[in-house]
Amino acid sequence: MASNPHVLVISFPVQGHINPMLQFSKRLASKGLMVTLVATSTISKSLITDNGPVKVVSISDGSEDSPKQQWDSSLNESKESSDNESKEPLDGSKVESNEPSKELHGSPDDKAKDRWSRYQPAVSQGLIELIERNKDSCNPFKVLVYDSMMPWCLDIAHQQGLKGASFFTQSCVVSLLYHHVYAGTMQLPNDGSIVSVPQLSVPLKVRDLPSFIYNTGTNPAIIKTVVDQFSNFKEADWLLFNTFDKLENEVVNWMREQWSIKTIGPAIPSMYTDKRVSNDKEASEEAKLPVDFMSKTPKGRCLIVNWCSQLQVLSHEAVGCFMSHCGWNSTLEALSLGVPVVAMPQWTDQTTNAKFIVDVWQMGVRVKVNEKEVATREHIEACLKEVMEGEKRNKLQINALKFKEFAKVAMDEGGSSDNNISDFISSI
Numbered sequence: 465m466a467s468n469p470h471v472l473v474i475s476f477p478v479q480g481h482i483n484p485m486l487q488f489s490k491r492l493a494s495k496g497l498m499v500t501l502v503a504t505s506t507i508s509k510s511l512i513t514d515n516g517p518v519k520v521v522s523i524s525d526g527s528e529d530s531p532k533q534q535w536d537s538s539l540n541e542s543k544e545s546s547d548n549e550s551k552e553p554l555d556g557s558k559v560e561s562n563e564p565s566k567e568l569h570g571s572p573d574d575k576a577k578d579r580w581s582r583y584q585p586a587v588s589q590g591l592i593e594l595i596e597r598n599k600d601s602c603n604p605f606k607v608l609v610y611d612s613m614m615p616w617c618l619d620i621a622h623q624q625g626l627k628g629a630s631f632f633t634q635s636c637v638v639s640l641l642y643h644h645v646y647a648g649t650m651q652l653p654n655d656g657s658i659v660s661v662p663q664l665s666v667p668l669k670v671r672d673l674p675s676f677i678y679n680t681g682t683n684p685a686i687i688k689t690v691v692d693q694f695s696n697f698k699e700a701d702w703l704l705f706n707t708f709d710k711l712e713n714e715v716v717n718w719m720r721e722q723w724s725i726k727t728i729g730p731a732i733p734s735m736y737t738d739k740r741v742s743n744d745k746e747a748s749e750e751a752k753l754p755v756d757f758m759s760k761t762p763k764g765r766c767l768i769v770n771w772c773s774q775l776q777v778l779s780h781e782a783v784g785c786f787m788s789h790c791g792w793n794s795t796l797e798a799l800s801l802g803v804p805v806v807a808m809p810q811w812t813d814q815t816t817n818a819k820f821i822v823d824v825w826q827m828g829v830r831v832k833v834n835e836k837e838v839a840t841r842e843h844i845e846a847c848l849k850e851v852m853e854g855e856k857r858n859k860l861q862i863n864a865l866k867f868k869e870f871a872k873v874a875m876d877e878g879g880s881s882d883n884n885i886s887d888f889i890s891s892i
């Protein structure tokens with residue numbers, strides 16, 4: 465009897481990518497597939513070992529001599545420098561800035577570049593060895609599901625005789641915008657007015673775009689990574705997006721006419737949506753806070769924990785709103801659990817996610833920043849009051865609950881994402 469197809473999954477080594485790819489792996493396993501998740505050495509120690517039917521194998525990423533969590537710290541350093549950098553949009557137009565330009569010494573981007581230059585060869589070699597070793601097993605890998613930010617994995621898959629599925633961990637809207645940058649079809653207005661994106665009816669200002677598009681400054685390595693997602697995407701056998709149809713209908717429909725995309729989300733543990741995957745409760749991360757954050761925070765007025773399951777907190781009935789940086793997973797989690805958001809985006813796709821939370825899905829408010837781009841305590845307080853006590857609260861709550869229902873239906877039997885996952889499996 466033929467055994468169930470064996471799928472190999474590899475994610476970019478940061479939490480916001482690992483979580484959805486692990487959840488997708490569990491979903492595939494619940495539908496009978498054999499799934500192996502690759503944990504590269506930087507992240508393998510922080511990944512919980514019991515992932516149910518998903519087998520986790522570790523390969524080297526060339527970081528063994530470097531401190532743990534190098535990717536996260538590298539990205540954080542790059543974020544800090546990006547907060548201070550000069551603004552020069554990818555298309556060559558100008559965006560005005562009030563900030564003085566800073567001369568940067570030993571740019572964090574160099575560190576990211578250096579780490580990335582070691583990462584790719586080491587992971588490529590490890591991946592090839594893993595696939596080759598597995599060829600002699602009773603159930604060799606048939607498909608490599610790889611993070612869209614590592615498009616070079618597709619060449620490895622095809623050279624090794626596997627099919628390749630590119631997994632996008634960000635929204636379809638954000639991916640569409642990066643695709644425009646890749647294809648050279650995005651013009652940024654010089655005066656900060658509306659950006660023309662024919663596929664979107666919602667008007668986007670320059671600052672609603674992912675920050676990497678209008679704020680290129682010192683992160684060329686990271687910017688190259690997000691834009692290069694599209695370097696070979698048409699050669700992938702599948703394009704999987706962690707979103708669901710009703711959330712991004714307009715852009716999903718447009719993309720579907722151009723490319724063979726499959727929406728498979730929200731990729732969060734089943735117990736928070738359709739409850740059909742057993743023992744699927746936990747995702748994991750060590751939260752990081754500034755060193756003096758605890759001592760500066762008044763006692764008895766809040767609870768600070770090193771780490772908690774964000775999903776467990778969000779699903780608690782006492783939670784009235786979620787103040788979030790608007791990472792795509794956090795956005796999907798808030799939507800899927802029906803919790804209104806106080807959006808405080810920092811960089812990357814978070815700015816666009818915040819725009820959609822506030823103006824399209826209308827289930828949150830956004831903290832204003834002052835002329836120095838700082839969110840003040842007064843603005844934060846005003847937003848919290850607006851969501852918790854204001855006239856808007858009912859409307860935000862109703863919209864949030866509407867998307868909670870949509871997310872559940874999408875993942876439940878016969879829902880759009882569930883059907884797409886089944887189609888993916890049957891086409892392997």
Ligand SMILES: O=c1ccn([C@@H]2O[C@H](COP(=O)(O)OP(=O)(O)O[C@H]3O[C@H](CO)[C@@H](O)[C@H](O)[C@H]3O)[C@@H](O)[C@H]2O)c(=O)[nH]1
Binds near residue numbers: 480483748770771791
């Ligand atoms: O104490 C914690 C902290 C985090 N989480 C989880 O960790 C994940 C965080 O993901 P996300 O909200 O997407 O944030 P980032 O980790 O910052 O994600 C990165 O990757 C995302 C996907 O590409 C992008 O959307 C973000 O902008 C980028 O910062 C979520 O599943 C959270 O539930 C916890 O469970 N507990």
